[in-house]
Amino acid sequence: MMTPTFTHGALSRLAIAVLALSPAVLAQETTTSAEPSATTTTSAEPTATLPPVAPVYNPGVGTMTLVGCYAEPSGARALPSIYLDANQTVETCIAHAKAAGATFAALEYGQECWYGTSVHGGSARRPLEECNFSCPGDAAEFCGASNRLLVYSEGGVAPPLDSDTPTQPATIGAYTFNGCVTEGNGTRALTSASFASDSMTLQACATFCDAYKFFGVEYSHECYCGDVFSEGSIPAAGDCTMVCSGNGLQYCGAGNRLSSYGKP
Template sequence: MARLALASTPLTFIVILSLARFAHTFATPFVPLNWTTLSSCAVDNADRIIADDITTQTADNTPASCVESCAGLGFGYAGVEFGNECHCGTGIDDALESAPDSDCNVACVGDATLSCGGAWRIQVYTFPALRPGAWAYQGCIADTQDTPAFTSTSTQTFATNLDLVNQCLQACSRLGFSFAGVENADTCQCSNGGITTDAQKVAEAECNSLCPLPGDAGFEFCGGVQRLGVFKFTG
């Protein structure tokens, strides 16, 4: 009997160890909006690795809810940390220092089956890369009901107008359009037809509506009243 008891001890230990490991295994998070995982677990610090970091603590925090919140505010980077922290920003301040996935061991307060970083450990997500190439500014174009600036348009809407130009270019690029325009600090138009032949270019001073930039970066010009600030994809 003693031999049987001794022989069963290692098996019991293995079972307990396996259960403990299973208890700390998290599901793969869903990443919405076509965003991608930049780092499944990275080292954060008091200066924050996400540029222009805006941190909120929420009771329903998950990678998906954080990505949606950051995207809605016009940010292109999101990160979850220490269970209830959602970090939004405009980029990465330095090269990411990867950490073992096991370091991101704090469950999300919004879904305990998912991990949301750890102590100074952050999971980082970002929007998809734009198509190869660049966008070139075409000028301030009058946009009226009688003479629209674009021959055909697809209007995109966002939760806020924070960094509207960047939001608009990203949206039009992902959708495959060749022209993008912002108007009166609240409208984004995409087009493949381009600028109409009757549309008139006006003085830049007429594209004087302001949109806020992330953090304390100030403002940018986002078209004007019946004035479309137009960009063309040059890839």
């Protein structure tokens, strides 16, 4: 095979041609188009803002239920003992009161929990909406207000107040008032069944004695049932002056005296 030979002039013309073409050729061969980098943009989901929960009146916890809003008495406190908690709720107040043996628990000014076995008679009932402070430990509940107590009681019995006047209801369920009567001669006036309770009411006794014709409540907290009155039990009008242990607005007999009721 013959090796091509170039004259000096031919080499010069070839070199010039190559040099003339080189920038374009080189640019075409060495320049690459960079793919645009993909930019991933993450859009943050907007945070949902829920409207504030409007407080409500907690109806009660366990056997302690709401009885209303009360004002403090003039120059005194409605209840004797206090438990303060910066995270107070109705639940914590009632739990503390029950552990202390109280029958009443009340929330005032948000963080104050007052409790005891009786409410000062000089307190006054107020519209429920006046107890409008939310609880610091649960903004969904009300915890009284300034000089206003949201009161809960064992069994939901409203506390008797000085402004209240007890009465002897004419009827209790199916029973009609039969008068104030004495015990029998050396025996109970009604002997079929009985029970006693520190939360006694006329309604509670009527329910207990439903199977009998008569019931009578004596000495504030004793309930007796029967179909006939024992010999010697006589009327004692005006002598039944003790209020029921569970309802200060009802009369429940007296010592040796029964507020008696009977079915037709």
